[in-house]
Each structure stands twice: as structure tokens, then as C-alpha cells.
Amino acid sequence: MAGKAALFLVVGFSLIFLAIGKNFGGLSTRAVDNLTDYYAETVAHDIAAAGANMASNRIYFDPTWTAGYNNLSYQNGILNVSVEILPPVIKNIRQITSTGTVKRLSNLGILEDVTSTVVVTLQPSKFSKFAYYSISEGGTIWWITGDTVWGPFHTQDYLRVSGNPVYWGKATTKRNIVKNPSSSKPKFYGGFEKGVNLPLPTDGLTPIENAADAGGHKFTGQDTVYMTFTVDSIKIKYTFNGSVTTYLTSSFAPNGVIFAKDAVVRLQGKVKGQYSVVASGSSGKGRIYLDDNITYDTDPRVDPTSEDMLGIIAKNEIYVTDNAVNNNSIDIHGSIYSESKGFGAENYSTRPVSGSINLLGGIIQNTRQAVGTFSGSTINHGFSKRYRYDERLMFSSPPMYPGTGSFEIVSWLE
Helix, strand or coil, rough: HHHHHHHHHHHHHHHHHHHHHHHHHHHHHHHHHHHHHHHHHHHHHHHHHHHHHHHHHHHHCCCCCCCCCCCCCCEEEEEEEEEEEECCCCCCCCEEEEEEEEEEEEECCCCCEEEEEEEEEEEEHHHCCCEEEEHHHHHCCCECCCCCCCCCCEEECEEEECCCCCCCEEEECCCCCEEECCCCCEECCCEECCCCCCCCCCCCCCCHHHHHHHHHHEECCCCEEEEEECCCCCECCCCCCCCEEEHHHHHCCCCCCEECCCCEEEEEEEECEEEEEEECCCCCEEEEEEEEEEECCCCCCCCCCCEEEEEEEEEECEEEECCCCCEEEEEEEEEECCCCCCCCCCCCCCCCEEEEEEEEEEEEEEEECCCEEEEEEEEEEEEEEEEEEEEEHHHHCCCCEEEEEEEEEEECCC
16 A cells, blocks of 8 residues: 555646646746737837837928838838828818837737827917017016916017016926016916927918909908807997998808908907907008907806817907997907017007906917006006916917918827
8 A cells, every 4th residue: 555655646746746847837938928918019119119209290391291100111010101181171270190020929829910009180380379478578568576477478589587487387488488576486387498490371361362362252342340249149230330241250251260351450358269350451450459358258267168169360450449438448368469560559658557467378470569558556548457367378270370381289099
């Protein structure tokens, strides 16, 4: 019996060691396979990410580039990149699809493909993303203690500060900061960078006019156009006491562009939907006067799902009208763009003390304009300023709003 027991014991231990050896061998094999899989997947991903970066860089320097890359040998693999213009074409949104492929030896000894894909969406960079932008700060206008800019800020001029103004978004200048007194300490919570050159276009209105011809509404042959938005509709007349015609706004300008060529626009009302109101021209034309409040039907500060958005775009000045209704503050919702002049208050130095300009949006202008006169903290004429940035403008813009000429990434999916 002892001999049999010993034999069973030897056989038992042999089987155990064989099983353990097999398991260890399997673990080793699987570890090698996992390492091989991980390496192949990592290389494929790196190729795809590199392709997305290469295409994004190419589009940044050449916004018309859509060629992509076809079966390009890269990092011991193959790179394919396609660039698609997403509908509607008028928005010019680009989607880059970058695929990296490498070969891997399977457990059966067969070469198989391992792929990874990166999808990047780019949209044209619009000036509407700025809470404040200027070419010239007017020479004698300073940002002082109590002034606050809530979104991105840029000036091609010197940034003149006196005291401790606050900038919550990133602040950039083409030139530098001038402090008076030198102890001034502006607060840059979003960062500060100098030497950034970002000029306004010299003719940013022509593409908007083309869009008005293609699917919006264009006024011609009128000196002045009075526009009053009434939620779903718009009322139009051509003289102060003239007859009024009412249109369904979505049918009046299907693509959202309303263009007054060689005219003055007088604007007010409540806007539902997304529109850009534009005035072109010279010699007293190309101006927009805000005759009363111009606001959204749904305030995005109350309801963040609001899709209402307005561009107020002029070749020349955009003025808060000097009239009785505006002598007790004015509410403005929209992104203001003045290509050759600026945004200000009509008769700012002689009009009565008029309350405040309550702006939700942004101001993009060639030359900073005044809205009132002050003595210390006392307003002598015109308005105080209560400007708040519409944070939706960081990623969205009114129809055909003038762009910077480059693209920016709005999503990166791996």
C-alpha cells in the first residue's frame, strides 16, 4: 500500500505542476499578446492624433485646404485624413477625420489591421467671441478701478489702465500695457499676452451682403430703414411717420441676414431666432441707431437653452439714439461690430444723464467711442456702462458675423 500511495502522490504532484506550468505559460503568452495589442493600439492612436494635428495646422495657415492625406506612410503605419465641409455650407464648419492603421501579428500568425480614429471639428473664428475688441483705444480713454470685462479682450492699441480693472477672460494686446500710476495692478484672471496681432478686416461686410443676396433680405435704394422686431415678426418702414409693413421674420430673411445697402438703420424690438442686421455705406450712411431697447425673446441668463442671437453690424457708427425713451437707460442684447468707427452714445457730451447702457453681448469696434462725460465718479452727461458678456458667443455667432480669417477647434473626439 505504501508503494501505491507514493505513486499516487508523485502522479498527483506531477499533474499539479503540469497545470501550474501550463497556467504560467498561458499567462506569459497572454501578457505578450496584451503588450503587442497595447503597442499596436497606441501606435495607431498616435498616428491618428498626429494626422489630426497636421490637418488642423494646415487649415490654420490655409483655410481653403481640404485635400487631406491618402495612404501616407507614417511611424511604421498608414495615415489617412479626410476634410469635410459640414452642411449648411454657409457656416463653413470643417470636420477632420484622421485614421491611423498599423499591422499586428495575431495569435494565429496572421497579419491584421489595428486602426484608431480621431475626429476634429473646426469652425471659422469670429470676432463675436470677444467681449471687447478695438483697433484704437481713443488715446485718452483708460480702464479704471471698477471696470470689469467678463469675456475675451483684445486691443491692437496700448492697454491703458489706471488702478485695478478686472479681466475675467484672456486679455491680449498688439502693443503693451501702460499704467498710470505705475502702481496700478490690473487683474488678469484669464491670463494676459502681448504682441498678438489680430486686425479687423477692411471689407468684412461684402460676404454678408452676398449671403443676403443668396437667402436673406437686402434693402437697396432707401436712405433709412426702420426695423422693429416683434418676436416672430419684423415691422419695416422707411420714414418716421411712414406706413408700416409687417413680415414673418423667418420668411423675410430665411438665413438670418438682413442687409441695408448704402443706408441708415434705426433698430429696436424683441428678437426671436438668430439674425444679423447690417448697414453699409459711407458719407453719413452705414450707421445703425438704437432707438429703443433691442432684446431677446428668451434671455439666456434666465434660460440657458435660449437660441436667440443678434449681430448688430455697421460699416460706420453704432449709436444709442438721443431721444426721450433712451434717457432712462437702454437694454441691448447682441454682439456689436463697427468696422470703421465705433459704438457710442449720440450727443454723449450734451444729452442729459441717461441712466445706464445694459449690454448683454460684446463690442467689436475700430475706435473706442464715448457714451458720456464724467467728473470723478459723477456722470455729467450720458450713460454709465453695465456690460455683460454672452458666454454663448465663445462658441456660437450670429449669422455670417465677420471672421478673423482663421479656424478654431470646437471639438476633439478620440
